[in-house]
Amino acid sequence: MEKPFFEKISKDMYTKRSADDNWKNLILQHVDVRNKSIADIGCGGGIYSIALSELGAQNVIGIDQSKNMLEGASGNCKEYQNIKFQNGSATETNLKTEEVDVVLERALIHHIKEKDLINCFNEAKRILNENGQFIIQDRTKEDCLLNGDSEHIRGYFLEFFPKLVEKDISRRHASKTVNESLIETGFKEVKEITFWEYRKTYYSKNELKEELLSRNGRSLLFHLNDNELNELANKINEKVSENFPIIEKERWTIWIAQK
DSSP: OOHHHHHHSOTTTTOSSOOOHHHHHHHHHHOOOTTOEEEEETOTTSHHHHHHHHTTOSEEEEEESOHHHHHHHHHHTTTOTTEEEEEOOSSOOOOOTTOEEEEEEESOGGGSOGGGHHHHHHHHHHHEEEEEEEEEEEOOHHHHTSOOOSSOTHHHHHHHOTHHHHHHHTTOOOHHHHHHHHHHHTOEEEEEEEEEEEEEEESSHHHHHHHHHHTTTOGGGGGSOHHHHHHHHHHHHHHSOSSSOEEEEEEEEEEEEEO
């Protein structure tokens, strides 16, 4: 994973929103996290550690290899007594064998090279209890290439700056690759779901522009300089609906596998 990047950005970069209620409902439909021990690998700012706690998890262990991110997550989750954080990576979590009931890897595997996916999945399998469940959420190439509109604002990034296409697509794993790697690792009953996740509501074009210029939680935008980013924000504001509020959503693929 790209440790230097996450050490350079603000420790609060990935703490400034909450998980969508529809995301919580989707998880509960497919995985009973209540009273379970859960590892949130690649936890970033702890947004989804909080969501899992609020869904009734017994305890959540947030794992990240960036000490910078862990510092931000600890501050973000200080009111949650059942969440703790520790340093580790997707291939070396530093957790005990069969320590947890559920593993979540959200927006993680695009940082893992294809040749290392098996090692990543093997580590998840190792730390899962018998009959544990593995949740992966990330984008496929197809998710990324959907056209932009007033809801799918991210689609405009690639439309207006085609140089971002290769940056984004080159790090995405095909659905077939993820499924085959899970089966090869020994997981079974792999379920795949596509999902539009709420990100944020904007009440004016100024608010939307400020959000884009902040780059909050959008690592792809760090491939644009400040002038390019300002140009992007202006072009998006020209494209989006005049009817505010605008509700931004992002397209994801979720895989749920049984140990």
